[in-house]
Amino acid sequence: MVTEQHIWQELAQVTDPEIPTLSITDMGIVAAVELDAQRRSVCVKITPTFVGCPAIELIRREIELRLMRLPLQEVRVEVTYDPPWNSNRLSPRARELLRNFGIAPPPEYTGTDFPLQLLQEAVPCPYCGGTNTVLQTPFGPTLCRALHYCYDCRQTFEQFKPV
Amino acid sequence: MVPPLQMPQLPPEALPALKDLLYRMADDALIIGHRHSEWTGLGPILEEDIAFSSIAQDKIGHAYALYRLLHELGEPEPDHAAFMRDAPQFRCCHLVEYPNGGYDFSLMRHLLFDLAEQWRYHLLERSSYEPLAQLAHKVRGEIKYHVFHATQWVVHLGAQGTEESHERMQRALLQALPLALGIFEPSEYEELLAGHAIFPGERVLQSHWWETLLPILERAQLQVPPLETLTPAYGGRRGQHTEYLQPLLDEMTEVFRSDPTAQW
Numbered sequence: 001m002v003t004e005q006h007i008w009q010e011l012a013q014v015t016d017p018e019i020p021t022l023s024i025t026d027m028g029i030v031a032a033v034e035l036d037a038q039r040r041s042v043c044v045k046i047t048p049t050f051v052g053c054p055a056i057e058l059i060r061r062e063i064e065l066r067l068m069r070l071p072l073q074e075v076r077v078e079v080t081y082d083p084p085w086n087s088n089r090l091s092p093r094a095r096e097l098l099r100n101f102g103i104a105p106p107p108e109y110t111g112t113d114f115p116l117q118l119l120q121e122a123v124p125c126p127y128c129g130g131t132n133t134v135l136q137t138p139f140g141p142t143l144c145r146a147l148h149y150c151y152d153c154r155q156t157f158e159q160f161k162p163v
Numbered sequence: 164m165v166p167p168l169q170m171p172q173l174p175p176e177a178l179p180a181l182k183d184l185l186y187r188m189a190d191d192a193l194i195i196g197h198r199h200s201e202w203t204g205l206g207p208i209l210e211e212d213i214a215f216s217s218i219a220q221d222k223i224g225h226a227y228a229l230y231r232l233l234h235e236l237g238e239p240e241p242d243h244a245a246f247m248r249d250a251p252q253f254r255c256c257h258l259v260e261y262p263n264g265g266y267d268f269s270l271m272r273h274l275l276f277d278l279a280e281q282w283r284y285h286l287l288e289r290s291s292y293e294p295l296a297q298l299a300h301k302v303r304g305e306i307k308y309h310v311f312h313a314t315q316w317v318v319h320l321g322a323q324g325t326e327e328s329h330e331r332m333q334r335a336l337l338q339a340l341p342l343a344l345g346i347f348e349p350s351e352y353e354e355l356l357a358g359h360a361i362f363p364g365e366r367v368l369q370s371h372w373w374e375t376l377l378p379i380l381e382r383a384q385l386q387v388p389p390l391e392t393l394t395p396a397y398g399g400r401r402g403q404h405t406e407y408l409q410p411l412l413d414e415m416t417e418v419f420r421s422d423p424t425a426q427w
Contacts, residue, residue: 051301052224081228084301112300116307137210138308139217147210163304 010066028089041074047085050143087162106162114162125150177359180352189229190255196222246419250409256399258342260408271335274313275343281306282371291360321383344395
């Protein structure tokens with residue numbers, strides 16, 4: 001019999017195609033797992049990091065493929081904005097993995113609406129830990145990443161954007 | 164069985180009003196997204212090329228999400244809504260249709276449009292139509308970045324650049340302002356939307372926009388003509404468009420229309 005725990009274990013194996021060290025559970029993309037009483041049918045709700053995230057279809061397919069290996073009759077994956085994803089949903093493990101991958105994690109904030117002043121605050125460099133850094137542009141190689149420059153180690157680095 | 168999707172309660176008379184609002188928003192986002200994407204590979208510096216391309220991607224994502232809401236309300240699938248209609252069926256404003264022109268006009272349009280978007284989505288966060296309120300909350304966080312980008316550059320080129328950059332931003336403002344007022348072209352549904360607490364209306368939106376715009380233009384040291392001297396470019400919300408929209412649609416839809424049933 002499939003349990004909710006089995007499903008979460010499978011979901012923890014699904015990674016973000018743009019940052020493959022991160023699983024979708026670490027990223028807080030899974031909003032809900034709804035298993036019916038007979039445990040034959042499941043609906044997974046995912047909340048995208050950005051509305052236009054091109055990875056969401058790949059993630060959806062990967063979830064379906066994995067869950068269809070379990071003894072279930074129906075697997076559905078729905079995109080939801082309830083709750084809307086925000087960068088506070090990144091787990092402590094995700095933040096650590098991002099740093100190791102060379103991407104600065106976003107600063108945490110209180111509430112659900114990130115203050116724009118956060119963009120002006122120095123982000124610690126993921127390479128040298130220096131804080132003599134500056135935001136170069138909030139638009140990077142993917143929608144969820146910004147570019148910063150570190151004056152300590154004189155390198156450009158990426159940050160997972162606060163949102 | 165998983166219970167079916169809960170459809171929100173919507174009074175039947177509000178349905179055409181809601182669809183009209185969603186089409187305006189979706190079409191605006193799609194067309195400005197397409198225009199922004201035309202800067203890909205042509206931006207004046209690499210960072211700006213990436214900025215406009217990223218914003219384009221966000222906008223097209225917003226358009227897709229809005230067409231999806233429309234589809235849930237019985238309208239065609241998102242790809243068909245985006246690619247199978249011709250200009251008279253579009254509800255976008257003239258501002259988004261205009262060709263990119265120079266970087267001056269593109270940046271000014273970006274500021275005027277996104278400031279309105281930011282307010283529109285802010286007002287919609289309290290919409291009685293729950294799916295739209297949820298989307299609005301999500302989108303507003305993204306638009307903060309768009310407004311941040313536009314403001315930075317308009318202020319920079321207006322107040323901290325050269326005489327030429329200042330003059331060009333001033334000219335761009337004068338060209339774009341009447342077009343931007345077309346964003347707020349009232350519809351026949353204003354009272355219905357406000358009455359059902361779906362959306363407080365274009366007039367409310369415009370006054371918020373104007374109040375927030377003025378201090379930014381002041382920081383950019385640009386002269387703002389009095390509002391009453393400007394003639395808003397209306398018509399887009401009723402399907403009357405500039406000569407620029409149909410050629411854009413022809414180009415954008417060419418591949419899709421060559422085989423609408425193809426699987427991508």
